[in-house]
């Protein structure tokens with residue numbers, strides 16, 4: 001029998017891509033078919049996503065997939081929490097607003113349920129961008145289409161919205177639904193209590209599906225437009241990108257911590273049931289739902305956003321820097337002289353990142369970075385420091401001893417960051433694959449299609465066989481202050 005070949009659509013904050021993933025007897029192969037930019041646009045004073053650019057990119061990628069071989073299935077994952085609202089005729093009511101928009105800052109305080117109660121039901125960390133607060137902002141008319149929630153017949157999270165455009169079928173995929181802050185972490189269904197507090201009806205959402213469910217075939221119109229075979233199925237995957245990334249993290253077992261490292265760094269451990277303690281809430285740990293009934297107990301750390309925003313500021317000032325050269329220079333800078341809290345909400349919004357970082361270093365009494373390579377060093381050290389602290393907290397809050405760290409995503413290719421993480425945690429780091437999200441998307445599809453079988457552990461072993469991770473050993477034990485250790489000379 002021929003190998004199974006699926007299209008994985010994976011869209012992040014800065015770019016989207018469509019990859020062909022072939023799964024056969026001799027392993028897993030990936031081919032990038034189309035990559036397109038994503039980013040924020042300002043519309044009527046709000047930060048929004050250019051949704052047409054995303055659908056155009058997806059269609060273009062699927063056309064390339066159909067042209068270059070058979071396509072047995074299509075899976076879609078994107079960042080979490082954001083959504084589109086559709087009217088009764090299925091028309092999108094304005095571009096989806098980006099979670100980084102400031103519109104939610106006031107909504108958070110006005111929400112009728114206490115954060116204690118919200119947490120004990122949903123297990124979701126308090127982030128001002130959670131869907132539940134974005135809906136409150138919509139209620140207050142804070143969007144380019146100010147009455148869009150009143151007029152809405154449907155709310156679809158971004159991956160579900162794209163799937164709807166391909167199939168005409170409206171679903172809500174459970175892993176991403178968990179990030180809304182309105183989903184019951186224990187029952188994996190909407191919480192009637194939270195929906196009532198948010199003032200939305202359950203009928204606003206599509207049919208709830210778990211990863212692995214066939215959403216429906218592409219419409220004949222999409223098939224004709226892309227060259228895909230009539231009836232090609234769109235399959236629900238862990239449509240929250242982090243759910244897909246962690247599903248394909250090689251060797252992740254109890255005792256291992258994961259870091260899904262991209263625009264954000266999502267740092268935590270995998271559990272089989274949510275931990276809904278008030279101590280966890282106070283430490284702002286979240287219980288996001290994963291593939292196969294897993295739970296990701298994690299914290300959001302700002303991630304490489306700090307670095308990409310610095311690069312953007314410098315470029316705007318005429319200084320266009322090459323990322324790899326910058327990291328090479330950063331590696332020659334002294335370690336740990338400027339460390340900021342890389343999980344501070346102060347870094348959420350875009351714009352003028354070097355100044356905000358300098359101010360934060362100043363406030364800690366550290367050596368304020370002057371050159372781009374000093375800023376890069378500061379960011380790397382701060383990320384590693386935040387990773388170490390977060391892993392230590394996750395371990396303590398769940399009474400789980402941690403013996404290793406698994407870094408996947410773009411950041412796993414950043415050797416400086418991987419080594420700094422090993423040094424700061426004092427743990428062995430396994431880095432890679434860089435494309436874990438795409439692989440997690442593909443293996444869930446492949447299991448639905450019957451090309452793979454078994455548990456998440458089995459699937460992870462198959463990923464590891466084709467994409468063996470790189471090991472980083474800690475250079476020295478971390479100091480008792482938890483500061484990144486200095487390398488011995």
Ligand code: LRH
Pocket residue numbers: 012013078079080081099240241242262263264266300
């Ligand atoms: C990463 C991510 C993360 C969410 C954020 C909104 O892309 O999905 O898991 O917290 O975006």
